[in-house]
Amino acid sequence: xxxxxxxxxxxxxxxxxxxxxxxxxxxxxxxxxxxxxxxxxxxxxxxxxxxxxxxxxxxxxxxxxxxxxxxxxxxxxxxxxxxxxxxxxxxxxxxxxxxxxxxxxxxxxxxxxxxxxxxxxxxxxxxxxxxxxxxxxxxxxxxxxxxxxxxxxxxxxxxxxxxxxxxxxxxxxxxxxxxxxxxxxxxxxxxxxxxxxxxxxxxxxxxxxxxxxxxxxxxxxxxxxxxxxxxxxxxxxxxxxxxxxxxxxxxxxxxxxxxxxxxxxxxxxxxxxxxxxxxxxxxxxxxxx
Numbered sequence: 001x002x003x004x005x006x007x008x009x010x011x012x013x014x015x016x017x018x019x020x021x022x023x024x025x026x027x028x029x030x031x032x033x034x035x036x037x038x039x040x041x042x043x044x045x046x047x048x049x050x051x052x053x054x055x056x057x058x059x060x061x062x063x064x065x066x067x068x069x070x071x072x073x074x075x076x077x078x079x080x081x082x083x084x085x086x087x088x089x090x091x092x093x094x095x096x097x098x099x100x101x102x103x104x105x106x107x108x109x110x111x112x113x114x115x116x117x118x119x120x121x122x123x124x125x126x127x128x129x130x131x132x133x134x135x136x137x138x139x140x141x142x143x144x145x146x147x148x149x150x151x152x153x154x155x156x157x158x159x160x161x162x163x164x165x166x167x168x169x170x171x172x173x174x175x176x177x178x179x180x181x182x183x184x185x186x187x188x189x190x191x192x193x194x195x196x197x198x199x200x201x202x203x204x205x206x207x208x209x210x211x212x213x214x215x216x217x218x219x220x221x222x223x224x225x226x227x228x229x230x231x232x233x234x235x236x237x238x239x240x241x242x243x244x245x246x247x248x249x250x251x252x253x254x255x256x257x258x259x260x261x262x263x264x265x266x267x268x269x270x271x272x273x274x275x276x277x278x279x280x281x282x283x284x285x286x287x288x289x
Contacts, residue, residue, distance in 0.1 A: 003031050004216060007041040008054035010034040011146040012236040012247075013074050013082055013255045014205075016225035017054060017218070019232060024224045030216065036146075037103035038205060045208060052209040052216060056106035057267060060208060061280040069207035070288045072218045075256045075263050077201040080191030082150040082250070083107050086132060087141045089184040092119060099128040099135035099142045106204055107145050109279045110190055110270070116277050118197045136185075150250065151240050152187070191254075200266035203259060214289045222257050 006021070008014050018034075020026040033050065035041065042059035044050045045066065052069065060066055083104075087095060092115075100108050116122055128135050128142070132152060135142035144152060194202045207218050225232070229252050237247035256263065267286075275283040 003029070004052070005031045005033065005050045006052045006054075006216070007033040007035070007044045007050045009038040009041060009146070009205075010036055011038075011082070012150070012232070012240065013146070013251065014054060015232045015236065016229065016251060016257060017072065017074070017207075017222050019225035019228055020221035024221070024228075026216070026221055026224075038146075039103050039105055042105070045210065048210065051211060052207055052214060052218075054205055054207050056104045056205050057203050057270070058106045058109050058274065058280065060206070060286070061271060061274070061282070061284060062105075063208070063210075065210050066208050067210070067212070068286060068288045069209065069214060069218050071259050072207055072222050073203045073257060073259050073263070074205040075201060075203040075259065076191035076195075076254060077256055077260070077262060078192055078195045079189050079254055080202070080204070081189060081254045082147065083110075083143075083145045083190040083204065084149045084152070085111065085141050085143055085188040085190065086136065086152065087186045087188075088136055089186050090140055091186075092141070092188060095123050095140040097124040097126060097139040097141070099126045099139040101130040101135075101143050101145050102127045103130065104145050104204070107143060107190065109274050110194065110202070111143050112279060113270070113273045113277060114190070114193055114197070117273055118193075147236075147240050150242070194266065198266065198269060199262075200269060201256065201260065201263035202270065203263050203267045206259075209289060212289070226252070226257065 008018050021030050021032050038056050041053040042055040045053040045055060046063045126139055130144055130148050132142055191202050229248055233244055233248040233251055237244045271283045274280045
């Protein structure tokens, strides 16, 4: 029997889902391909290069004959911390251009939904590499995802939380670790924005396959990975620039690895709005393995 091939991004928030395949009970049972860009895993699955992949959820609507692996995800019930819009101090209502980190199509579509559906206008979109200095040099706001976003969040940027119809102004002067200049920056957490406008959680990525049955127990692998959260946090904390406790809180409190009812409803609404705004061609029903 051929060894199954799977693919996932190498961000810290995927580590609990893939730890078992790298170091645990499932080590040697699969061939695993890791890449910084979640969109790369979607490409591999669409081209039948892997048997299953952890991909941005919007890829479900874009890949033919794909099925969802149930109950395992990378999501958030509220604040996610690692998917954010950053401005040079402006409120989102004043943003007229956005540089988009295109490595996750789910986050790009979510950003467009937030502006079109909730803020009621559309800025100019600019695809960009995930470099905060370059992105903000050419645009009013930047979409940053994954560990780069998490790193930025811990360097002094003030979160802007929605209260009523306005946003609290919590700005702070920081020294950007990727820059030699000091800037007034402002961060908007996309998971938090989504929850504030909809009252729902959000699913950013799920395991998917084109096969009718999947021999890999991804739920068991997740549980084993989460049992090693301390070890995983220690591996990433210094690299990202967080304290060990804060890294563990991110992995165990901000990120949700199981799909609860709020997150399932949030995924349904996300697909509905993506269809309404022309971000996907059709909202096909969810089919699970």
